[in-house]
Amino acid sequence: DADVTQTPRNRITKTGKRIMLECSQTKGHDRMYWYRQDPGLGLRLIYYSFDVKDINKGEISDGYSVSRQAQAKFSLSLESAIPNQTALYFCATSDLQGNYGYTFGSGTRLTVV
């Protein structure tokens, strides 16, 4: 099994719908992150969580919310999806210091039509 699992892998949704992307990890890491990746813009941080009770906004949090249900689970919600939220979404984890880099999930390709 993958260390970081994201579901779904692909999703097409309509404008205005609420959608949740889920992430679970078996690394035992406290820190979890949600990024989106767009061509020419690279990886941009949406939200991050350093433990279950510590959730922080990243550089592009508008239109998104998150929930840290447990150490191993971190979900991302789009409250009312819009077409410019079409992107590749990655969940990632790191240890406390982050000195060993991030472990990424396999990604969710989201299309909003």
Next chain:
Amino acid sequence: QKEVEQNSGPLSVPEGAIASLNCTYSDRGSQSFFWYRQYSGKSPELIMSIYSNGDKEDGRFTAQLNKASQYVSLLIRDSQPSDSATYLCAVKSGGYQKVTFGIGTKLQVIP
């Protein structure tokens, strides 16, 4: 000025050559530096990390760091077609140890 800058490429090199990928960063307090490889449609995979000035070698990969010039590079020796991917530079800095990614350089190794 972007926090982490990379040339998006593509950088084309012939098979067997050395590929040189470059990255500059703006925060002088940056502490840790990473290179990730990302194949098209796949997730980034950590290939190198470097924390102090100088070179760090791992197989065909060498990471180079020059903090005075705020510059980090990745050399790939004996490039193979399987090295064709996008290479992301990432820099950790700040009190919350924030990691910022560059946009990535697309490398094409021509057989």
